[in-house]
Amino acid sequence: MSRLIVISNRVSAPKAQSAAGAQGGLSVALSAALKEYRGIWFGWSGEKTEEFTGHMDLHREGGVTTATIDLEEQDIDEYYNGYANRTLWPLFHYRIDLAEYDRSFGSGYERVNERFAETVAPLIEPDDLVWVHDYHLIPLGQQLRDRGLKNRIGFFLHIPWPPSRLLVSLPYHERLVRTLLAYDVIGFQTEEWLESFCHYVERELGGRVDKDGMIHVGDRSVYAAAYPIGVDYKEFGEAVESATAREAFERLRKSAAGRRTIIGVDRLDYSKGLEERFLGYRRFLEKHGESRDHLFLLQIAPPSRGEVATYEVIREHLDELSGRINGEFASVDWVPIRYVNQSYGRAELAGFYRAAEIALITPLRDGMNLVAKEYVAAQDPDDPGVLILSRFAGAALQLKDALLVNPYSKDEISDAIMKAIRMPKAERIRRWTSMIESVRTEDVVAWRHAFVSALENARPPVRSEPEHA
Structure with a gap:
């Protein structure tokens, strides 16, 4: 069985979960996944550093290996507090009135995704499955491809995908969405969010969506589907x-x-x-x-x-x-x-x-x-x-x-x-x-198996040079 490399904005160590309060689905679900699959959970530690060096803190507990990095204060302000939570979060939740568009936010978002890619790429072995999570890391798949990774890479979005008429208000929206085409599998929580994504691809990118879930834009193909997440029953x-x-x-x-x-x-x-x-x-x-x-x-x-x-x-x-x-x-x-x-x-x-x-x-x-x-x-x-x-x-x-x-x-x-x-x-x-x-039946185990199975069965497409909008 291939290793599973999970990449998310934050990493929640298993030992912390019993005391972490009302946790979101991401930390609970990924801990359950990594208890069964060997591999690594990589992400930000939540801590600050004076200067980013790429140093990783490796830790193993409860059958889960975590690898975390610290970020500079500017990274946190622009990437996390800025683009992720003041631009994408309100926009993706249909609150266009609250979304803030600041060029420095976008620059910080791209910079941190590059730093994630540079740091995690050496950990990834040729047969590993790579599973990237959520709106913080949309461009990460393309960043990994740019560094030569040919692994099967999947992306799962834990929040809604907005209608096209809202998403086009985002500066450089086409550039951001095109980076998703670097993945082999894209997962959404519901059919509604999947339909919104497919509509954007057809309307804004001139793509084609097949009945079997394959999406084609130029010479790129990616499989997209809905995978409703559940609790660890x-x-x-x-x-x-x-x-x-x-x-x-x-x-x-x-x-x-x-x-x-x-x-x-x-x-x-x-x-x-x-x-x-x-x-x-x-x-x-x-x-x-x-x-x-x-x-x-x-x-x-x-x-x-x-x-x-x-x-x-x-x-x-x-x-x-x-x-x-x-x-x-x-x-x-x-x-x-x-x-x-x-x-x-x-x-x-x-x-x-x-x-x-x-x-x-x-x-x-x-x-x-x-x-x-x-x-x-x-x-x-x-x-x-x-x-x-x-x-x-x-x-x-x-x-x-x-x-x-x-x-x-x-x-x-x-x-x-x-x-x-x-x-x-x-x-x-x-x-x-x-x-x-x-x-009981549509729990986190069923969610994990469905997504990872789709990723294992994905055909690695022929890669061309990255496109930029």
Whole structure:
């Protein structure tokens, strides 16, 4: 079996995962992959250095070998805080109004991708499979090809791919997208994002998309498909049964004092629809005064990307909104929102999920959203809770028996909360049974096998000189 070389912006060592809080899908999924495949996980350490030297810190734990590099402060500002998170992230989440276009951001993005390529290329052996992840590293495949690598190289995008009419607002968009043609396999979370990519290729690059998923632009060919990511079902099931989860369950149930718990767990980000969620919940409190004292919303929202000004604005706005709602509706022995800006370990979260009768997950746009799947996986089969899920989350395509809502509609959110409260146990069990089957069968193992199998079966195309737009 070929080695698997995984390359991502950040590397999360296995030992850190039990304490890292509400982690995104990337770190959880890749650790699961590398426990089975031998190989290396390469990326940025998250640390700064005065001068980039290409020095790598190699570490092996839990069957996973990691290789990390430090970046200069300018690299972090331009590549990570700049182009990745102030340009691509908002644009790919349909927030063109928040996207910032600064030439220095683009230069830093290209420079760091070159540094990744220069450093990791000597580690890659001829038969290795190379799997590059996410929007931070779109040009990396082309950078590796420019250094002579002929390996099978795949790319997986964990966030949405925007419609062509939005993507063309990005300066040098064609140049960026053409670098994706250096890969052998490109994976997206859903068919919607895949269709958006194919539309761009046909409209802007004059390419051809075959029914079998092959995309042809000039003399380049690449296979593209949707590979919905899942949770590590076995590992999460063990976390649900752990003593830590049981303690968290009891703690939340005791503090609820007989009231229903609505839970939301999200990284503090404008794509997660937290303001819309609070406003929808407020509408419920307005319309159903008789229910106010019988439930509360527990919103866990660990801060992220504090260096980006937009995120500080989000935090201040949500602090103000939650305070205003609590001030308007609270009584001496009840507050409607428990708003928590800290992270919890996976086992604790599993206990909280199981203790909550309702999950309220309302992203405005999400590549997948694994919290929705974790909530389903954490439920008691004999008395499961109800999942309320934004129809704009990638997970909505698989979890069709959730209560799907338009997160922009306060009334839909309010109505869904009331429907969840009134839902008979038989219907809750029926809906959960359908969703847990999807969560169990379409888990992270199935995702990994599907993508790696496609990469193993990819035909290395005849390479020509790199094209530049």
